[in-house]
Amino acid sequence: MQPYYWESAHGNFGDDLNLWLWDFLLPGFRDVHPQTLLVGVGTVLNRVLLPEGQHKLVIGSGFGYGSLPDFSRSEEWDIRCVRGPLTAKAIGVAPEKGIVDPAVMLAEMPEFQNLPKRYKKSFVPHWESAVSGLWSSIVPKIGLTYIDPCGEAKSVIRQILQSEMIIAESMHGAIIADALRVPWVAVSTSVAINNFKWNDWASTLGVTYKPLHVPLSTRAEAKMKGDRFWGMSFKGDEPAPENPNERPVDEAVLAEARAPQQSGLRMAAKQVLAGPAMLGLLKASRAEPQLSRDGILSERKAQFMDVIEGVRRDYGIVG
Incomplete structure (x- = not known):
């Protein structure tokens, strides 16, 4: 098997x-x-x-x-x-x-128990946001810890456990936070986020999925999600493929998002455009978190x- x-x-x-x-x-x-x-x-x-x-x-x-x-x-x-x-x-x-x-059973694994808290509030984006957005750069600027959902799984889980609060766009960021008894707040950057699967899990534990809206951080992120960014629409006419790995993506735009941090005016301009995203995430970090009952x-x-x-x-x- x-x-x-x-x-x-x-x-x-x-x-x-x-x-x-x-x-x-x-x-x-x-x-x-x-x-x-x-x-x-x-x-x-x-x-x-x-x-x-x-x-x-x-x-x-x-x-x-x-x-x-x-x-x-x-x-x-x-x-x-x-x-x-x-x-x-x-x-x-x-x-x-x-x-x-x-994934709630991770809490029973000895390696995910009794670890000291190291982070006050942490943000776990959806993997699509991580690969196409500016989040790793802007999250620290508002006093939060950035947790990369594309990182090694056990390392990501330890970071969640060692946080005092999680802001989760990633569904498994919230699932694992809840299982490890870390209060969490759900956020959403796009209509591309799947409400069905969130509500499927939430209904088993008596919690509510009412995500706070956080604006997108880059043009690349909007293009990957088929959404809008600063008035530019990237909505496509083609339905999303059944296999997420087959979704057409503009590799040039993604390459720009993945590029090392630029200095000077270019990076400053990108961070100005990401201002609404920073403000939205900051507001979410001040919201009242939830946790399922023991x-x-x-x-x-x-x-x-x-x-x-x-x-x-x-x-x-x-x-």
């Missing part, structure tokens, strides 16, 4: 954690049922992402992009639980199977571990 994860061309910690989380939750799973694909953390219940003709064990995955796979082939699917009730309804399984995102989180984690025990039993996983 091998874990499936969607591999962003740029890196995304919320997907990359599949590479090691399941070794903690299901030690020994790699040694059994080589024909089975373990489909875990991520919005990956998507027709073009998952291979046909292979047995798939679904534990906590979500729907939210593209079109659904063909679930009529029952011999290919073992759906034990999904991320939340919206996914459960979309794919036609019992609502009680919409338990929680598996009892609800514990109940969901217990339900999830019941699923894990069933998988261990039924697949003969000894570890």
